[in-house]
Amino acid sequence: MKIIDAKVIVCCPGRNFVTLKIFTDTGIYGLGDATLNGREKAVATYLEAYCIPALIGKDPRNIEDLWHYFYKGVYWKRGAVTMAAVSAIDMALWDIKAKSLNTPLYNLLGGKSRERVLVYAHATGKNLEQTIEDVGKKVENGFLAVRVQSGVPGLEKIYGVSKDDKPYEPAQKGLPKEESWDTAKYLNYAPKMFMKVREVFGDELHLLHDVHHRCTPIEAARLAKELEPFHLFWLEDPVTAELQEGLRRVRQHSTTPIAIGEVFNSVYDYTTLITEQLIDYIRMPLSHGGGITHLQKVVAFASIYHIQTGFHGATDLSPINLAASLHFDLAINNFGIQEYMPHEEVVQEVFTANYRYANGFLHIDDTPGIGVELNEDKAEQFPYQTACLPVNRKTDGTMFYW
């Protein structure tokens, strides 16, 4: 089998997506998600200018070798843009292999370890009352696990809370919008919010929360400790984890489980976190973390240290990534949970997905390959629009993490 062509399809059904399509001489093609929110064109250019020409003529069945061709073989390695491209290539190659063997992807990853995938939903509100109401809606929809984000008194806009009644979508058209942040206000509010949520919903519901990289290690330690009585499923990204050792401080003070890694793209972002058991869940998505080939290694490494998965699944990752993640989630032993933010209906006009939600779980059918189709004619009707993630300043104007 030979790769005869490949192309990048960029479209914007409500939000931007980048898809890589690899064609073979057998007529079988593969799809990979190359979306990097707010940096879509950088990945598209990397693929078009450097990767696609090198793919032509190669045997798509040699996935391991091709992975290393684009990783070890490249002097300028790692980084979000490069790894999003490598991930998309890898995903498309696994799609081709599974289609050529006429089997769903999970069969090539060891078969099923479970029949369905536990997912968590996002609940948000501008204030505590609205937040409680939204958690209630998710519970009514059957969700067994809910991420809770809320507006903080005294702060105008905050991560995870939409400005209208629509689902939260951080990327906005044009240049980055500015948001503002006050850690002291947030730290005072978050434990009170979880106290109320537990009071209303009881002990059974799994609760998650995303700090979105905004605490220092000692602030994160305080938060994790104060949230302990509400036994969260996880506390996500309590610190910006470039400094892996920073998590030692959090661990010294608290037993609240920690999830990290949606912005990571290599096992080398995780080595201290995993070997010192400083985290409990790895979040690095297939579409940014080197695809299935690299995540298989990271997840096996994590399993030795009793660390589970909780893959990133925000709406800025396409249905191709979500479906590939579900195959992976079904197959591995150390699966924990999968993030699930349903895409807007217009996205489903472009991508035909093979998964469905029911009673707190996602189910995927047995379509060969990853199982998602891209309607290129439809995609053309939604051309790319420049959109960026916000930037964040402290209330005194100091530039901060978003």
Ligand code: KDG
């Ligand atoms: O593009 C940024 C989003 O993917 C991110 O903000 C979502 O933090 C996120 C989450 O946990 O889903």
Ligand code: MG
């Ligand atoms: Mg997050």
